[in-house]
Amino acid sequence: MANSIWTIEEFTCPGCSMNYTATREEHVEPHSGHFKCSICSGEVHAWSGKHHFFGWQAVKTRPPVFGRRWAGAGW
Numbered sequence: 001m002a003n004s005i006w007t008i009e010e011f012t013c014p015g016c017s018m019n020y021t022a023t024r025e026e027h028v029e030p031h032s033g034h035f036k037c038s039i040c041s042g043e044v045h046a047w048s049g050k051h052h053f054f055g056w057q058a059v060k061t062r063p064p065v066f067g068r069r070w071a072g073a074g075w
């Protein structure tokens, strides 16, 4: 492999709006796969082509809100 290009991409679960990041790696050969949300089991992203995604991580910047709305003035 001459160059391996990794880029971080961000995805949002269509089911529960949880945010995830994954590392995209370019490949010479086609790959396919999918990632399911660890919270609602919805399919966050499916891919096929000359790239692969790995290192899925939940983004914890916006935790679930329990009975309280954001005040609007920041944290």
Ligand SMILES: [Zn+2]
Pocket (backbone or CB within 6 Å): 013, 014, 015, 016, 017, 018, 037, 038, 039, 040, 041, 042
């Ligand atoms: Zn979800």
